[in-house]
Amino acid sequence: MKLYTYFRSSAAYRVRIALNLKNLTSEMIPIHLQKEGGLNKKPEYRAVNPQMRLPALTLDTGDVLIQSLAIIEYLDEIHPQPPLLPRDPVARAKARALAQVIACDIHPLNNVGPLRYLKNQLGHDQAKIDAWYHHWIIEGFDAVETMIQPAPYLCGREVTLADICLVPQVYNARRLKVPLERFPKIVAADAACAKLAAFDKARPENQADAE
Numbered sequence: 001m002k003l004y005t006y007f008r009s010s011a012a013y014r015v016r017i018a019l020n021l022k023n024l025t026s027e028m029i030p031i032h033l034q035k036e037g038g039l040n041k042k043p044e045y046r047a048v049n050p051q052m053r054l055p056a057l058t059l060d061t062g063d064v065l066i067q068s069l070a071i072i073e074y075l076d077e078i079h080p081q082p083p084l085l086p087r088d089p090v091a092r093a094k095a096r097a098l099a100q101v102i103a104c105d106i107h108p109l110n111n112v113g114p115l116r117y118l119k120n121q122l123g124h125d126q127a128k129i130d131a132w133y134h135h136w137i138i139e140g141f142d143a144v145e146t147m148i149q150p151a152p153y154l155c156g157r158e159v160t161l162a163d164i165c166l167v168p169q170v171y172n173a174r175r176l177k178v179p180l181e182r183f184p185k186i187v188a189a190d191a192a193c194a195k196l197a198a199f200d201k202a203r204p205e206n207q208a209d210a211e
């Protein structure tokens with residue numbers, strides 16, 4: 001397998017964690033999202049992923065998978081141990097809901113493309129863009145904080161897809177100096193995950209393309 005990744009891409013970070021949890025190895029192909037306006041926009045990468053976003057996972061069959069949640073669920077189906085979703089249907093729906101609050105409602109608003117659009121097309125200054133960034137994380141984390149009772153992970157004693165989505169989002173929040181004091185449960189779950197080698201190895205700082 002080959003994972004198209006960028007050390008700071010939180011969607012790629014999710015897949016890196018999932019690969020590590022499953023003890024799977026994959027060749028890492030770095031695609032710089034900032035250089036020359038984003039190397040993801042080059043025709044070479046567009047030929048891999050028509051959406052020109054990271055991550056993409058190419059399989060030995062030649063199939064290309066995109067969208068981190070779809071990739072992670074694929075990995076979970078092909079390599080069921082350890083499971084990344086609870087077995088109980090209600091718990092499973094709750095884990096997916098937490099993952100989707102983060103991956104579908106918080107992250108897209110704070111992604112490179114929309115932030116660049118706010119700056120270049122709409123002419124907003126950095127202070128306004130930072131306020132936008134903080135706003136959507138805080139609003140989403142308020143919901144997550146209310147929804148969870150970490151024990152120690154978001155959905156109980158086993159790591160799930162929800163934790164895989166949370167940790168990169170907390171990383172982004174810290175990097176952009178979003179105050180996290182009002183989210184003690186989120187911070188506790190993130191700290192519990194940080195103790196696991198699978199999460200540590202996936203950290204942006206630990207990637208070969210880290211700057």
Ligand SMILES: N[C@@H](CCC(=O)N[C@@H](CS)C(=O)NCC(=O)O)C(=O)O
Pocket residue numbers: 008009010011012033038040052053054055066067068069103111112113114
């Ligand atoms: N929903 C997608 C999000 C993918 C995505 O937006 N990735 C970002 C990096 S975290 C990206 O490639 N952005 C490039 C751009 O917007 O130009 C997923 O979960 O894979």
